[in-house]
Amino acid sequence: MIPFSDLRTAAYCPRKLYYERRSDRNPPPAVAERRDLAYRYEELVDAPDAAFAGLPTEVPPERYRRNLRRARDRFDDWAAVADPPRRDVFLSGKDCRGIAHKVVEDPPRPSLVSPGSPPENGVWEPHAVHAVAAAKALAWERERPVERAYVEYPTHGVIREVGLTTRKKADYRTAVRTVETLDGPPPRLQNREKCDPCEYSDECGVKTRTLRSLLS
Numbered sequence: 543m544i545p546f547s548d549l550r551t552a553a554y555c556p557r558k559l560y561y562e563r564r565s566d567r568n569p570p571p572a573v574a575e576r577r578d579l580a581y582r583y584e585e586l587v588d589a590p591d592a593a594f595a596g597l598p599t600e601v602p603p604e605r606y607r608r609n610l611r612r613a614r615d616r617f618d619d620w621a622a623v624a625d626p627p628r629r630d631v632f633l634s635g636k637d638c639r640g641i642a643h644k645v646v647e648d649p650p651r652p653s654l655v656s657p658g659s660p661p662e663n664g665v666w667e668p669h670a671v672h673a674v675a676a677a678k679a680l681a682w683e684r685e686r687p688v689e690r691a692y693v694e695y696p697t698h699g700v701i702r703e704v705g706l707t708t709r710k711k712a713d714y715r716t717a718v719r720t721v722e723t724l725d726g727p728p729p730r731l732q733n734r735e736k737c738d739p740c741e742y743s744d745e746c747g748v749k750t751r752t753l754r755s756l757l758s
C-alpha cells in the first residue's frame with residue numbers, strides 16, 4: 543500500500559523520493575503552524591489587519607481576506623471546508639493510503655492542506671496527484687465515485703478545486719508506477735524550479751542557484 547506522501551514526492555521528482563526513503567527527516571514545526579491557518583478561515587475572512595500580526599500568512603491582510611471571500615462566494619462547500627466535520631482522516635484505498643486533512647460530505651470530497659504557496663492557477667502537479675490519490679481512497683471506502691477534491695494553501699487564503707480529469711488520473715497512475723518500480727537512484731532532473739528549493743540538492747549534487755552563482 544503506497545503512502546500518499548510517496549506519490550506526491552514521486553510526482554515532484556523520483557530521485558527525491560529515493561533520498562526521502564533513506565532519510566529520517568521530519569517536517570519542521572512551521573509546517574503545522576501554517577496548516578493550522580486552514581481551520582481559522584471563518585475568523586480571518588472578516589478580521590481586521592491587527593488580527594494577522596504574528597500569523598504565518600504570506601500575503602497582506604487585504605489580499606488574504608479577498609482570497610478567502612472569493613472562495614466563500616465560489617464554493618458551495620465553503621462552510622464545511624472552513625469548519626470540517628472530519629479532520630485528519632485516515633483513508634485506505636485499493637492502492638494507496640494516508641491522511642486527508644479534511645473530509646466534507648454530500649457529496650464526499652477530501653481536502654489537502656499545503657503549507658506552501660499556490661501556483662498562479664490550479665494546483666501544483668504533486669498536489670494534484672495527492673488529491674487524486676485521496677479521492678480514489680475515499681471512493682474505495684465509500685463504494686461510490688468521488689470526482690473532486692480540494693487543495694488549500696492557507697498561508698495565502700487560497701482554496702482550489704481539483705477535478706479528477708483523464709489527464710490527472712493518468713498522472714496519478716504514472717506516479718504509482720514510479721513508486722512501485724523505484725529501485726536505486728533515478729536520474730537527476732534538470733529543473734531549476736524544482737532543484738533550487740529541494741532539501742536534497744547537496745546530496746544529489748545538482749548545481750543550485752546558490753552554487754551556480756558562486757561558480758560563475
Ligand code: SF4
Binds near residue numbers: 555740
Ligand atoms: S535536487 Fe533536483 S534532481 Fe535532485 S532530488 Fe532534488 S529535485 Fe530531484
